[in-house]
Amino acid sequence: MALQATEKGWFSKSLYHAYINVYSESSRCLVAETGFVFRLRDWGSWLCGTIVWGKKSVHCFAALGCVKEGECVHGYVCKLGFSYDNTVVNSLMAFYFKNRRIESARKVFDELRDRDVILWNSMISAYVSNGAAEKGVEVFRQMFCPGIDVDLATIINVLMACSGCGNLALGRVVRAYAIKSGFNIDVMFCNNVLDMYSKCGDLSDAIRVFEKMGQRSVVSWTSMIAGYVREGLSDKAIELFCEMEENYVSPDVYTITSILHACACSGSMEKGKDIHKYIREHGMDSSLFVCNLLIVCSILEVQKGNLATG
Known part of the structure; x- marks a missing residue:
């Protein structure tokens, strides 16, 4: 509907900006991009007449991973003298960051004085x-x-x-x-x-x-548990995890990954089984890291059983 309006000349510049703004904020960036990229050739700098346009269109291209189109917007922004504006520069940098073009972002950053x-x-x-x-x-x-x-x-x-x-x-x-x-x-x-x-x-x-x-948040507990594991103090990590449970702090997937690593290193199979039960009950078994560590724990349990019977 909006695109038909532009083709018939019914859409003013302010309405076109509103169109891009609405779609960019509603995660429907593809529509905004379709309604905008193919009219750059026809509308040129008339369409580029506001700072808001630069920010919102760059946001769309960042979400879509459209590097070429985003660079095109960057060129228009510079041509129209908006490259001095910190909010536009921040949007351009965010665009390059999202597409892992860090040195391009650094160039934009270095060119801004204020x-x-x-x-x-x-x-x-x-x-x-x-x-x-x-x-x-x-x-x-x-x-x-x-x-x-x-x-x-x-x-x-x-x-x-x-x-x-x-x-x-x-x-x-x-x-x-x-x-x-x-x-x-x-x-x-x-x-x-x-x-x-x-x-x-x-x-x-x-x-x-x-x-x-x-x-202390779950991040605090997890960082401390991971620190113990990193230093080879797996038993201390398990003790701290038990203390965390006593304080009614629910672990996240990073906590589970760290404590499973501790169980694998210390050979604490009983605690590992308790963690495995918790993982199943809370739907954490979809994490690749968690699954890999569960496999390691299972292998170590089998090896421990073989040594006991041998």
């Missing part, structure tokens, strides 16, 4: 989530040295970067800065500090953080 904290956070997060934690740390240094204000999202992203590249020294500095700035009351911050210490091999400090936490 960058707000959201853009810096996006760049750090993108590097971390794409396995380039060291580059995320470097972006943080470029952000912090000129005195740009950081927020809680920055702190969490940098702690994740430290976890990813094993930079314990920077992790300690970031934690100290966050405590001084009053971010340490947030449970997400505490979880990431705990995870950072655990993954960087400082189990003692991880335990201290865990014990001092006034509020």
Whole structure:
């Protein structure tokens, strides 16, 4: 109906923008893309006359994985002078992130002079989530040295970067800065500090953080259990899991994966059977990681039985 209206000349520019906006927000991006891409050639810069158009259309192409079309939008955005707008740049960066074009996003980022904290956070997060934690740390240094204000999202992203590249020294500095700035009351911050210490091999400090936490989420318990497993302390991991159950905290698939690993390493078949029962009752057996660990536990149980009878 909308496309027929455009062909007959009934659709104004504002209505066309509304059309793209509605479909992009209702997860029907394919319709928005169909109603838009094939009219770029005909409508040209007239259609591109607002910043909202740039953001919404890029959102559609990111959802669809349409790299070529998204790059076309990027070109129009630059041509019309919208590349200075932080919200448009953030949408362009998100488009490139989603399509794993990190260096293209970095180029967009570098070309903008007036960058707000959201853009810096996006760049750090993108590097971390794409396995380039060291580059995320470097972006943080470029952000912090000129005195740009950081927020809680920055702190969490940098702690994740430290976890990813094993930079314990920077992790300690970031934690100290966050405590001084009053971010340490947030449970997400505490979880990431705990995870950072655990993954960087400082189990003692991880335990201290865990014990001092006034509020613990399932992520807190899982990170601590995984830390014990990582250090080869499977029995401690199982003890902590039992304590978690006593505190009526429901495990998620990541908790189950960690505790099954602990059961496999310690040879605790009875606890492994209890976990297997929990998995079946809560429909977690569709997870590939969980299934693989269940197989490992079964093999170890058979081997243990063979040794007993041998």
